[in-house]
């Protein structure tokens with residue numbers, strides 16, 4: 043593709059050589075987008091070049107500006123403000139560029155090289171005692187979008203998930219089910235959806251916690267202090283008993299564990315499908331902790347770790363400014379860190395990734411620092427390739443939809459609510475006549491999901507955020523539906539063009555002059571590949587989201603202000619159609635990288 047940056051850079055270097063007799067190195071050429079308040083399209087920062095010109099910034103800028111204007115076709119004007127040389131680029135350049143972009147399949151994407159870098163992206167990674175909640179939604183959306191964005195940057199991506207399927211949490215659900223379940227299964231419950239397997243298991247977890255609390259209270263009434271009561275309550279003892287039997291491989295316990303986890307997986311799978319996320323490879327803690335444990339024991343032999351007199355194993359990280367971290371308990375059972383050591387090793391064995399990205403909430407920052415450090419101490423040279431993509435909390439506005447447990451919002455409930463809201467809003471707009479019910483429902487689903495996904499992804503991952511369902515679906519705001527609607531609007535222009543018998547010209551004539559709106563749009567078209575690149579290198583889908591909004595917003599203003607099909611100048615009509623087409627394609631592409639569908643009508 044034609045690259046403005048390299049055209050200007052090369053000519054600037056030549057210009058300096060001509061004017062000052064010295065050839066500046068590439069590193070001295072700094073180009074940026076011209077700030078909105080100034081005239082121009084691309085700006086050369088003059089300061090680094092002053093050591094060559096040995097003149098003030100204004101003088102230097104003037105000299106090189108005049109040179110570029112004179113010698114470079116694409117440059118049609120310039121102005122110098124302080125040490126910044128603002129250059130105006132010709133309309134013809136942008137029109138030619140549009141012609142080229144139109145011919146490029148997968149415009150904005152980098153083709154995968156023959157031997158691509160392999161990126162492993164871990165996301166979701168739930169525990170198996172509860173359904174997915176709003177926090178998981180942010181996690182899943184980030185992980186999926188990041189994976190797509192990395193692929194668009196020519197990386198090979200392996201989407202992975204570690205399911206924390208063993209431990210005391212699932213034993214609590216198991217115990218409650220044994221005691222109070224009366225053989226209930228996901229399929230024989232009355233309201234099947236409410237009791238998807240993951241919800242069912244989650245309900246028993248809640249039941250356990252409630253009964254446990256009662257027992258603790260009772261013991262405290264009898265005079266025990268809280269700490270004792272928490273340890274002595276019969277229910278927690280029984281749950282621990284179950285865990286020990288599980289670790290020993292007791293067939294009965296193992297069977298129950300498998301059955302209940304299976305229910306959970308079926309439930310998770312439904313939620314993943316609704317969300318539109320998937321995985322190339324799923325790891326299970328019940329497999330990986332075994333590997334982790336072996337590695338830790340070897341580490342003891344090699345004196346990398348310490349075994350205390352009570353039998354517990356520790357990694358001493360005080361020399362690195364962290365604390366001591368337990369790796370195996372005195373009874374030999376493993377902890378959260380143990381399985382992560384094993385999981386990382388298995389992933390290296392299976393895929394030898396160049397980079398392992400963990401999409402995990404920011405409350406686990408310490409955990410991942412420790413993990414990388416421990417792997418490094420163990421001598422794995424790939425320890426340096428771990429990256430924790432840490433994201434902030436997501437909540438709902440006060441008073442909105444708390445789940446039965448009272449603290450978290452079920453992903454399934456929220457997805458239902460989104461579709462319902464989309465249905466209501468669309469009814470008000472009433473633009474879907476002519477579609478049958480299934481088609482309409484599909485569009486409501488796409489809008490509801492698009493609203494949710496966009497609202498979450500437009501926020502920088504590191505920031506905490508509040509998800510407001512109503513605001514997210516506002517057709518006039520910075521929302522997914524607004525962008526989706528812009529796409530539908532563009533497609534409707536083409537439907538109308540078809541009816542009028544107007545065909546899209548294969549090429550735009552570059553002699554027409556652009557109005558301000560058109561030029562802004564073409565500059566956005568030009569920017570798209572750079573945005574994809576930045577989103578990839580910064581692991582930040584929000585850059586793409588906000589770009590898509592900007593593009594949609596500009597297009598709508600253009601659409602509002604100028605005719606397309608009814609323009610009497612045919613060259614201009616051809617151009618506007620082509621520009622509309624390209625805008626629609628980019629919206630679809632950018633939203634696609636975010637995992638958001640754009641309907642052709644809505």
Ligand code: ARG
Pocket residue numbers: 164167168169204206382385400402
């Ligand atoms: N299952 C864990 C939780 O719910 C998150 C796992 C994150 N990934 C990891 N490799 N430790 O808190």
